Amino acid sequence: MPPVDAGGPPSRSYLYYRHTLPVRIMHWTNVVALTILLMSGLQIFNAHPALYWAGKSSYSGVPPVVEMGAREGGESGYVGYTRIFGREFNTTGVLGLSNSADGRLSARGFPWWMTIPDDPWLSMARSWHFFFAWVLLINGLLYVLYSIGSRHLSRDLAPDRRDWRSIGRSIRDHLRFRHPSGDEAKRYNVLQKLSYLLVIFVLLPLIILMGLAMSPWMDTVWPGWVDLFGGRQAARTIHFIAAWLLVAFVAIHVFEVIVSGLWNHLRSMVTGRYRIVEERHEPLA
Amino acid sequence: MNRSPDAERRRFLSRAFGAIGAVALGGCERLSRSEWFPKVLGAGEAASSAVARAVTSRRSMAQEFTEADRSPMFRSNGTAEPDTDAYRAMAANAFASYRLVVDGLVEAPASLSLADVRALPSRTQITRHDCVEGWSAIAKWKGARLGALLESVRLKPDARFAVFHCADPMAEDGTDFYYESIDLEDAFHPQTILAYEMNDTALPVANGAPIRLRVERQLGYKHAKYVMRIELVPSFAHIAGGRGGYWEDLGYQWFAGI
Numbered sequence: 442m443p444p445v446d447a448g449g450p451p452s453r454s455y456l457y458y459r460h461t462l463p464v465r466i467m468h469w470t471n472v473v474a475l476t477i478l479l480m481s482g483l484q485i486f487n488a489h490p491a492l493y494w495a496g497k498s499s500y501s502g503v504p505p506v507v508e509m510g511a512r513e514g515g516e517s518g519y520v521g522y523t524r525i526f527g528r529e530f531n532t533t534g535v536l537g538l539s540n541s542a543d544g545r546l547s548a549r550g551f552p553w554w555m556t557i558p559d560d561p562w563l564s565m566a567r568s569w570h571f572f573f574a575w576v577l578l579i580n581g582l583l584y585v586l587y588s589i590g591s592r593h594l595s596r597d598l599a600p601d602r603r604d605w606r607s608i609g610r611s612i613r614d615h616l617r618f619r620h621p622s623g624d625e626a627k628r629y630n631v632l633q634k635l636s637y638l639l640v641i642f643v644l645l646p647l648i649i650l651m652g653l654a655m656s657p658w659m660d661t662v663w664p665g666w667v668d669l670f671g672g673r674q675a676a677r678t679i680h681f682i683a684a685w686l687l688v689a690f691v692a693i694h695v696f697e698v699i700v701s702g703l704w705n706h707l708r709s710m711v712t713g714r715y716r717i718v719e720e721r722h723e724p725l726a
Numbered sequence: 727m728n729r730s731p732d733a734e735r736r737r738f739l740s741r742a743f744g745a746i747g748a749v750a751l752g753g754c755e756r757l758s759r760s761e762w763f764p765k766v767l768g769a770g771e772a773a774s775s776a777v778a779r780a781v782t783s784r785r786s787m788a789q790e791f792t793e794a795d796r797s798p799m800f801r802s803n804g805t806a807e808p809d810t811d812a813y814r815a816m817a818a819n820a821f822a823s824y825r826l827v828v829d830g831l832v833e834a835p836a837s838l839s840l841a842d843v844r845a846l847p848s849r850t851q852i853t854r855h856d857c858v859e860g861w862s863a864i865a866k867w868k869g870a871r872l873g874a875l876l877e878s879v880r881l882k883p884d885a886r887f888a889v890f891h892c893a894d895p896m897a898e899d900g901t902d903f904y905y906e907s908i909d910l911e912d913a914f915h916p917q918t919i920l921a922y923e924m925n926d927t928a929l930p931v932a933n934g935a936p937i938r939l940r941v942e943r944q945l946g947y948k949h950a951k952y953v954m955r956i957e958l959v960p961s962f963a964h965i966a967g968g969r970g971g972y973w974e975d976l977g978y979q980w981f982a983g984i
Contacts, residue, residue, distance in 0.1 A: 477754070489860035498854055499861040500797035558758045563858065564977035565758050571984065572770030657856045658778045658943045658983025661786035668789075673854065673862055704736050711739070 457627055459715035464593065467584045468710055474577040475691070477569055479684060480557040483550070484566035490537070490550030492681055493674035506678065511538040511548035519546065574652065581645055597629060598638060604631035620701040622718050633697075640690055644683055651680035764977070775981035784911050788942035791852040796925065797863040800855075802932035805904065808894035808952055816893075821936040826920075828875065830958035831885035836878070840922065840936050846870035846878075849919050857946040858978065866926065867940050869919030876913060876958075885958040888913045889965060890939055893952035896972055906950040907962045907970040907980075908941055917942040920953065945982035947973045 460468070491505040499505070507525050509532070514520040521538025523530045534540070539552035542559045553559040557569050588594035611631045614620070621630060629637070653659040654667045654676035670676045698706045709715035757763040807813075816823050821840050829835040850868040876888070892904040912918055919940045922929050929935045934951025941948050948971070962968065967975025974980045 473750075476750075480754075485860065488858070491861075497791060497795045498797050498864045500799055500801060500863040501795075502798045557754045559755055562758070564973070564979070565764070567858070567979065568764055568767040568770065568977075569754075569758075571774055571979075572767040575770050575773050655856070656778070656984040657788060657854075657945060658782065661782055661788050661943055664787055664789040673856065677860060704732075704739070707739055707743075708735070 454716050454718045456714040457717045458713050459627065459709045460713045461591070461593070462713065463587050463591075464584075465710055465713060467580050467587070470576065470580045474573045474580065475687065477557060477573045478577060479688065480555060481566040481569040481573070482684060484556035484558065484561070485563065485570060486681065487550040487556065487561060488563045492678040494671065494678055496674065497668070497672040499674050509537040509550045517546070519548075521548070574649070577645075578649060581641075581649075585641070598634055598641075600631050600634050604634060607631055615697075618700050624717075626715070626717055636690065636693075640687070644686055644690070648680055648683040648687070651676045651683060655680065771979045771981055774984050778981075778983045779911075785916060786943070788853055788917055791854065791864050793852065793866070795864050796852060796866060800863050800865045800924065800933060801857075801861070802930075803857060803946065805894035805896075805951065806932045808892075810893065810895060810900060813893045813952070817931055817935065824936050826937065826953065827955040828879050828958075829955070830889075831882040831960065832876075832958050833880035833882060834878070836875075838875075843870050843875075843920060843937065844922060847874040849916065850923075851917055851919070851940075851942070853917070853940070853942050855946055855949065858973075858982065865924050867919065867921040868923035868926075869921035869937070869940060871916070872918045872920055872939075872956075873914040873916070875920070875956075881910075881958055884960045886910060887959050887962055887970070889957040889959055889962055889970075890950040890953050891955040891957060892950050893954050902966075902972075904950060904952070904972045905966060906939065906948055906972070907959075907965075908939075908944075908948065912941050912943070915941070915943070943983055947971070947978065948982045 489499075490509040491499070492507040493499050493501075493503065494506045495501065495503040504527070505524075507523070509521070509523050511519050511521050515531075515533065517533075519533075519538055520531055521533040521536060523532040523536045532538075535552055536550060538546065538548050541547045541549075542553045549561060556566070558565050585594075588598065608631050614630075615632060620626070651670065654670055655673055660667050660673070667673055667676055670679060705716050824840050826838045826840075826843055827836070828838070847870065848868055849871050850866065852864060852866045854862050854864045856862045872888070887907045887909055889907045890905060892906075894904045896902045896904055908918070917940065920937045921934075921940050922937055924930065924933055929938060934949075934953075937953045938951040939949050939953055959965070962970040966972070969975045970980045971978070
């Protein structure tokens with residue numbers, strides 16, 4: 442794409458059209474859908490705040506790998522705990538036991554400010570979750586079709602030979618918070634490409650598939666397919682882990698956006714236009 | 727003071743994002759409690775139901791397990807013992823006085839004793855019970871095939887749903903009896919049975935004695951316990967809250983396949 446505001450007096454920077462309208466719309470649709478899916482998902486988790494790995498059901502005689510709850514004890518009379526592989530951690534105030542929105546202490550997995558709705562309300566959380574699951578799925582399918590059709594995938598996302606060779610340097614650059622400028626800033630760097638591809642083609646399909654594995658109706662498509670993932674309870678655990686891997690991705694993504702120019706990136710994901718600062722500085726007259 | 731256009735834009739953007747965030751978080755709570763928004767969310771359920779049925783056959787079978795997969799303890803959820811004198815009296819004499827009524831849009835209404843139900847064509851299956859809460863448990867069930875029973879009473883052409891009226895009152899004052907409904911596709915599904923045995927013994931009271939429905943492609947709350955009457959209807963809009971089940975009336979999805 443040519444510079445947008447070429448012309449006028451010579452300048453050291455110009456706006457570059459970086460993100461097309463469909464990509465911008467689908468990006469912000471994902472922000473909304475994933476946020477709601479996470480928060481309503483945590484509310485659904487709270488209905489049975491335990492995760493299992495072994496066994497074909499949650500009552501197989503094998504204890505859960507993760508469990509949250511509240512029991513009597515401590516100074517206030519109750520303690521919130523999180524048990525991971527049999528080791529118990531006191532997580533009062535956040536996990537297992539926390540204040541509800543109106544300040545009453547209540548036994549619940551994740552606290553009210555992390556869930557939709559605030560208060561325990563499983564049926565409403567399911568309504569939110571399964572509506573926005575469709576939003577995510579349709580948005581994701583449109584994105585993949587668009588990315589192939591517009592060559593966004595082959596042009597911008599697929600790593601080329603130069604990318605593979607620069608992987609070591611890219612890791613060092615990221616660790617030093619050094620970010621590309623000039624023409625290099627017009628393209629995704631190799632770590633960025635790989636993490637986007639991982640999210641688009643591995644994590645998101647996996648979390649959707651593990652959601653379907655929990656559906657007793659979808660299990661009947663090919664009886665036994667859920668066992669390929671260790672059974673329904675293991676699928677639920679993988680769904681949960683994949684959700685937090687997506688949270689980790691978003692945390693790193695937002696961190697990188699902030700350290701490499703928050704406003705420039707925000708503008709480019711809203712208007713499409715990203716300011717490129719040229720590396721060669723002409724002396725000012 | 728003159729602000730640069732960039733600073734203006736930043737101020738605008740940061741306010742816009744802050745406002746969107748605040749509205750979004752407070753708004754979800756309001757939307758949940760509104761009249762109209764849950765109906766919009768209902769489109770998700772409609773899509774799930776339509777797609778789930780489109781990608782499976784009418785007779786797609788739920789996974790069946792081995793004896794070794796059975797849960798050491800099969801959890802009792804919901805009612806553990808119906809709190810009525812009528813039920814207690816019936817349980818006290820081993821359900822000798824129990825009658826399963828089949829009526830509504832049928833040519834030959836029936837009233838079956840437990841022995842009559844046990845004499846119907848049966849099926850035995852080891853299946854996983856998936857609760858809407860997220861847990862699951864595996865047990866072996868033996869019961870009368872609902873399809874065979876419905877064939878024997880001959881449905882009228884406008885029958886579309888089977889409604890299961892149960893013996894357990896859900897309100898403190900002994901009213902508001904549990905009920906559920908399924909469509910005829912599920913009713914005639916080979917794995918849909920009126921279970922009278924669990925793990926090779928008579929169905930315990932805690933699990934729905936003398937009879938509970940097994941409708942294996944759906945979540946636990948569809949599997950009505952303490953079934954007393956099966957009513958064939960063209961629509962369930964006139965029953966209780968009109969949404970086809972006790973939990974459905976409280977906002978749960980009628981299609982519990984997901």
